[in-house]
Amino acid sequence: MKICVLPGDGIGPEIMAEAVRVIQALDLKFELEEGLLGGAAVDATGDPYPEATRKLAREADAVLLGAVGGPKWDGLLREQRPERGLLGIRKDLGLFANLRPAILYPELANASTLKPEVVSGLDILIVRELTGDIYFGQPRGIENRDGERYGFNTMHYTESEIRRIGRVAFEAARKRNKRLCSVDKMNVLETTQLWRDVMTELAPEYPDVELTHMLVDNAAMQLVRAPKQFDVMVTGNMFGDILSDEASMLTGSIGMLPSASLDANNKGLYEPSHGSAPDIAGKGVANPLATILSAAMMLRYTFNNEAAAARVETAVKKVLAQGYRTGDIYEPGTTKVGTKQMGDAVLAAL
Amino acid sequence: MKICVLPGDGIGPEIMAEAVRVIQALDLKFELEEGLLGGAAVDATGDPYPEATRKLAREADAVLLGAVGGPKWDGLLREQRPERGLLGIRKDLGLFANLRPAILYPELANASTLKPEVVSGLDILIVRELTGDIYFGQPRGIENRDGERYGFNTMHYTESEIRRIGRVAFEAARKRNKRLCSVDKMNVLETTQLWRDVMTELAPEYPDVELTHMLVDNAAMQLVRAPKQFDVMVTGNMFGDILSDEASMLTGSIGMLPSASLDANNKGLYEPSHGSAPDIAGKGVANPLATILSAAMMLRYTFNNEAAAARVETAVKKVLAQGYRTGDIYEPGTTKVGTKQMGDAVLAAL
Numbered sequence: 213m214k215i216c217v218l219p220g221d222g223i224g225p226e227i228m229a230e231a232v233r234v235i236q237a238l239d240l241k242f243e244l245e246e247g248l249l250g251g252a253a254v255d256a257t258g259d260p261y262p263e264a265t266r267k268l269a270r271e272a273d274a275v276l277l278g279a280v281g282g283p284k285w286d287g288l289l290r291e292q293r294p295e296r297g298l299l300g301i302r303k304d305l306g307l308f309a310n311l312r313p314a315i316l317y318p319e320l321a322n323a324s325t326l327k328p329e330v331v332s333g334l335d336i337l338i339v340r341e342l343t344g345d346i347y348f349g350q351p352r353g354i355e356n357r358d359g360e361r362y363g364f365n366t367m368h369y370t371e372s373e374i375r376r377i378g379r380v381a382f383e384a385a386r387k388r389n390k391r392l393c394s395v396d397k398m399n400v401l402e403t404t405q406l407w408r409d410v411m412t413e414l415a416p417e418y419p420d421v422e423l424t425h426m427l428v429d430n431a432a433m434q435l436v437r438a439p440k441q442f443d444v445m446v447t448g449n450m451f452g453d454i455l456s457d458e459a460s461m462l463t464g465s466i467g468m469l470p471s472a473s474l475d476a477n478n479k480g481l482y483e484p485s486h487g488s489a490p491d492i493a494g495k496g497v498a499n500p501l502a503t504i505l506s507a508a509m510m511l512r513y514t515f516n517n518e519a520a521a522a523r524v525e526t527a528v529k530k531v532l533a534q535g536y537r538t539g540d541i542y543e544p545g546t547t548k549v550g551t552k553q554m555g556d557a558v559l560a561a562l
Numbered sequence: 563m564k565i566c567v568l569p570g571d572g573i574g575p576e577i578m579a580e581a582v583r584v585i586q587a588l589d590l591k592f593e594l595e596e597g598l599l600g601g602a603a604v605d606a607t608g609d610p611y612p613e614a615t616r617k618l619a620r621e622a623d624a625v626l627l628g629a630v631g632g633p634k635w636d637g638l639l640r641e642q643r644p645e646r647g648l649l650g651i652r653k654d655l656g657l658f659a660n661l662r663p664a665i666l667y668p669e670l671a672n673a674s675t676l677k678p679e680v681v682s683g684l685d686i687l688i689v690r691e692l693t694g695d696i697y698f699g700q701p702r703g704i705e706n707r708d709g710e711r712y713g714f715n716t717m718h719y720t721e722s723e724i725r726r727i728g729r730v731a732f733e734a735a736r737k738r739n740k741r742l743c744s745v746d747k748m749n750v751l752e753t754t755q756l757w758r759d760v761m762t763e764l765a766p767e768y769p770d771v772e773l774t775h776m777l778v779d780n781a782a783m784q785l786v787r788a789p790k791q792f793d794v795m796v797t798g799n800m801f802g803d804i805l806s807d808e809a810s811m812l813t814g815s816i817g818m819l820p821s822a823s824l825d826a827n828n829k830g831l832y833e834p835s836h837g838s839a840p841d842i843a844g845k846g847v848a849n850p851l852a853t854i855l856s857a858a859m860m861l862r863y864t865f866n867n868e869a870a871a872a873r874v875e876t877a878v879k880k881v882l883a884q885g886y887r888t889g890d891i892y893e894p895g896t897t898k899v900g901t902k903q904m905g906d907a908v909l910a911a912l
């Protein structure tokens with residue numbers, strides 16, 4: 213059981229160090245191999261997804277990623293930017309199913325900017341298609357046409373791409389509250405008309421799941437108005453990027469939210485939903501819990517070890533109950549700790 | 563001074579009746595001519611934007627629209643759906659600049675699902691490009707390829723399209739708090755890389771306005787986390803659709819929010835930000851204030867009559883202060899009124 217560990221940039225190495233300690237403490241005979249991705253890889257090799265990392269990632273059963281990017285690399289050409297590494301590994305490994313839970317931990321309810329009654333108990337799973345859509349569509353570019361610059365991109369989906377992510381979403385809903393909301397913009401975009409059609413065609417195979425459809429603009433509103441109406445949401449790569457970030461922010465504690473990106477055989481890349489936070493990098497204050505919870509998702513989805521996953525999640529809940537908080541989730545009356553102390557607390561709770 | 567009045571569908575006719583009464587009470591020698599758009603037009607002519615309406619709208623100085631759409635027309639073919647009428651009139655009249663204020667009225671602060679300290683005093687203007695982007699891009703469609711259905715759409719912008727909406731946004735920021743945030747997804751989409759480049763090139767012409775850039779996923783988060791950081795936001799048609807709806811919902815009172823869609827000469831179409839609310843249509847309970855405030859925007863932008871616009875807006879604030887509320891914004895301790903009574907109250911306050 214091989215895990216490819218990619219600490220990445222900014223706070224990546226710090227938070228990853230704690231997740232690795234947690235994994236090792238489980239004593240599950242994992243083989244961990246570290247590689248470079250993003251800005252760190254650009255600095256070392258000139259390529260945000262270098263060949264050595266590609267090899268490691270392909271051979272591993274799972275990839276655990278910290279975060280990539282930062283202002284240091286903003287001036288680089290498109291192909292060299294850190295996020296190209298992320299897009300590259302997603303596409304290369306065929307990680308089409310991105311699962312992003314937005315959960316409000318009762319202990320952190322105050323962190324939300326929404327009223328407690330609107331978000332208490334919030335538990336949404338966003339299933340985002342991750343290897344298609346306008347992210348990877350050809351043709352694309354910036355050209356000169358009729359004497360001026362012209363920028364263009366192509367949104368597209370095939371019915372098999374939609375069916376594949378649809379099945380992941382229906383299966384996920386089946387294991388939860390059996391409600392699936394598919395988000396599209398069928399009143400304007402043919403691509404998402406096809407999306408709605410294919411989701412509708414799948415529904416009879418999952419009679420225990422209630423399928424509804426919502427337009428993306430309305431979904432962006434409903435997440436603010438009444439987010440608890442949702443159980444599982446499924447949507448394309450572009451809308452999923454926007455809605456999953458909006459949904460995570462409803463909790464006010466994005467430093468707590470993990471994510472999984474899976475291929476057809478449950479090989480996966482696991483990473484926190486937050487970014488590389490260059491402003492606090494190297495200070496030892498970043499919240500490692502989203503990365504630790506990403507490791508728990510890895511245990512569940514790739515290694516099929518529900519017991520170990522639950523053990524890690526329970527440990528995280530325990531440290532919250534004990535009052536340990538990193539700066540991002542701190543409030544008076546709790547105990548402020550740094551990245552390493554938070555890792556210590558989770559290890560102790562294990 | 564000709565106004566083309568398009569009541570549209572659902573609650574459209576009811577709320578429009580009140581806006582028309584307000585306009586007439588101003589005694590400004592407007593010529594009002596009524597036409598059909600959306601579902602009402604489909605029912606009467608088979609076309610959601612019939613030739614007669616096209617003629618009326620082209621000849622008028624401004625168009626005042628209620629709302630279009632409803633489940634009644636959901637089964638129709640793409641080209642006959644009510645929203646094609648809306649897209650058609652926008653494109654036909656060249657209404658490229660959509661201005662959507664998201665304002666929290668102090669009297670309605672409780673209606674927001676966000677904590678009072680996060681939204682009190684909220685006053686954002688979203689400037690959305692309205693005639694380009696993936697909405698109108700060719701090629702598009704659903705085809706059979708390699709034995710399966712394939713849906714595709716084209717996102718595109720030319721630099722002159724971006725410059726044109728950029729200027730509108732910079733000018734608007736200049737008249738407000740002089741901060742403009744341009745939203746894109748430049749790390750993935752070339753079209754929006756061009757968007758960012760052109761906005762950056764415009765900035766030196768507006769040295770009094772501070773230009774910042776934000777990725778769309780972050781913008782969706784920041785609107786939830788700290789919406790008061792924004793003054794004016796400018797973005798493309800697709801992202802603008804999503805973000806402007808998210809922003810309006812932050813106020814909790816979308817029944818209060820007007821919008822303007824302008825061409826290059828300030829000819830405009832004015833409509834409430836909310837939809838046609840078929841569930842309450844015909845009951846006389848809909849909130850006419852967003853439509854009345856849309857008429858105020860019309861007085862300001864198309865007819866350059868700031869005094870009359872301010873008079874209408876002051877009257878609306880007065881009825882709120884007097885405690886009149888339609889069902890959507892009602893709370894205990896206020897006076898619940900219907901559509902017509904709300905119109906009466908505004909007329910009295912004028």
Ligand SMILES: CC(C)[C@H](C(=O)O)[C@@H](O)C(=O)O
Nearest residue numbers: 295296298299453749750779
């Ligand atoms: C960094 C960027 C390319 C990426 C995306 O848009 O997919 C990020 O926003 C995410 O959601 O993981």
Ligand SMILES: CC(C)[C@H](C(=O)O)[C@@H](O)C(=O)O
Nearest residue numbers: 399400429645646648649803
């Ligand atoms: C009805 C629909 C086509 C329209 C849009 O997407 O532009 C609406 O959502 C809007 O924002 O005015």
